[in-house]
Amino acid sequence: MIRAGAVVVAAAFALTLGACSKDADPGAGKKLEKAAAPVPVTVTTVTRKSVPVRLAAVGTVEASATVALKARIDGEITAVRFTDGAAVTRGQILFELDDRALRSRAAELRANVQRDRAMVANQRTREQRFRDLREKGFVSDDAWQQARTDRDAAEATLAANEAALTAAQVALSYTRITAPVSGRIGRALLQTGNAVKANDVTALAVVNAVSPAYVSFPVPEQRLADVRARLALGALPVAATLAGGTGSIDDGRLTFVDNSVDSATGTVRLRATFANRNEALWPGQFARISVTLREDPEAVVTPAESVQTGPKGTYVYVLKQDQTVELRPVKVDRTEGPDAVIASGVAPGEVVVVAGQLRLTPGARASPTRNGTPAKSP
Numbered sequence: 405m406i407r408a409g410a411v412v413v414a415a416a417f418a419l420t421l422g423a424c425s426k427d428a429d430p431g432a433g434k435k436l437e438k439a440a441a442p443v444p445v446t447v448t449t450v451t452r453k454s455v456p457v458r459l460a461a462v463g464t465v466e467a468s469a470t471v472a473l474k475a476r477i478d479g480e481i482t483a484v485r486f487t488d489g490a491a492v493t494r495g496q497i498l499f500e501l502d503d504r505a506l507r508s509r510a511a512e513l514r515a516n517v518q519r520d521r522a523m524v525a526n527q528r529t530r531e532q533r534f535r536d537l538r539e540k541g542f543v544s545d546d547a548w549q550q551a552r553t554d555r556d557a558a559e560a561t562l563a564a565n566e567a568a569l570t571a572a573q574v575a576l577s578y579t580r581i582t583a584p585v586s587g588r589i590g591r592a593l594l595q596t597g598n599a600v601k602a603n604d605v606t607a608l609a610v611v612n613a614v615s616p617a618y619v620s621f622p623v624p625e626q627r628l629a630d631v632r633a634r635l636a637l638g639a640l641p642v643a644a645t646l647a648g649g650t651g652s653i654d655d656g657r658l659t660f661v662d663n664s665v666d667s668a669t670g671t672v673r674l675r676a677t678f679a680n681r682n683e684a685l686w687p688g689q690f691a692r693i694s695v696t697l698r699e700d701p702e703a704v705v706t707p708a709e710s711v712q713t714g715p716k717g718t719y720v721y722v723l724k725q726d727q728t729v730e731l732r733p734v735k736v737d738r739t740e741g742p743d744a745v746i747a748s749g750v751a752p753g754e755v756v757v758v759a760g761q762l763r764l765t766p767g768a769r770a771s772p773t774r775n776g777t778p779a780k781s782p
Contacts, residue, residue, distance in 0.1 A: 442771035445760035452752040455703040459695040463621030467612035475600040476578040488591035492583040503579035513569040520562035527555035587613035617680040622671035642676035644691040708744040721757040
């Protein structure tokens with residue numbers, strides 16, 4: 405009975421192991437089948453084409469001229485002749501100061517000048533008459549010399565009063581504060597009735613010349629040689645795009661390169677001039693700047709989304725003939741729009757993965773598509 409029981413137990417144990425092995429085999433097969441399933445990816449071919457070499461930077465719009473209006477004489481503001489924020493033209497009257505005292509002084513000096521001119525005319529006639537009489541022996545040399553002295557004194561008095569009149573007229577002109585440049589004026593910081601002093605700390609208003617406008621931007625010092633070499637060939641076009649803008653402003657020209665490199669940032673500041681006739685550029689705005697230095701006719705290009713970044717740098721997945729992928733380190737020279745310009749790592753004609761990289765591992769099989777249709781092997 406003991407032997408028979410042992411046989412039954414052994415048989416039952418064997419049946420249990422068989423059942424377990426049957427249950428385990430299908431699961432293991434499914435895992436292997438799942439691991440071997442091709443990964444769906446989207447691919448494209450690395451190409452060679454002409455790509456511009458551009459500098460990209462963020463710049464700040466600046467007025468081509470900024471003038472703080474200040475009074476040049478003491479006085480009281482009697483009129484403000486502009487609307488806050490309005491466009492003004494050079495020579496336009498903006499402020500008027502009380503001019504009554506200066507007008508009176510100018511009128512007084514004008515009368516003095518008229519009197520002195522009459523005196524000079526009389527002394528010149530007298531001096532001429534004394535000269536004629538001296539030649540005929542009717543007056544002495546001393547009398548003639550005195551007549552000349554009186555004439556010279558009258559002319560000196562006339563000159564002094566004419567200079568005083570000119571100074572009074574200049575001071576009178578300061579009661580009309582005009583726009584020194586054409587542009588946009590800010591708000592009036594002092595209104596009618598306020599007393600002002602000559603060259604006071606507080607400005608009356610500020611005028612910004614916005615046509616033309618400047619855009620100042622930094623570039624890495626490593627690109628300075630390229631910029632200077634391109635400038636030696638002629639005018640260097642510059643394009644600007646404003647935040648939220650629908651298009652670029654392409655009429656800019658590089659007009660200034662700073663004479664030193666900022667040692668703290670390792671950049672050199674450049675400045676472009678834009679005509680800005682429609683006032684699209686406004687002082688203080690930020691603008692994205694693009695400077696085209698030259699064309700690279702033989703650039704190796706791949707879509708930027710194909711380039712991934714890992715612990716060891718940038719790489720792409722290259723699709724091989726057996727439909728497996730290879731992780732290939734690449735060196736990216738620059739990004740131009742949607743394209744990445746590759747300095748080394750892949751060659752034109754090779755096929756790279758542009759979508760689906762997250763599910764890939766080196767050597768994994770891929771199911772490639774191109775433009776929505778299955779892709780052929782490279």
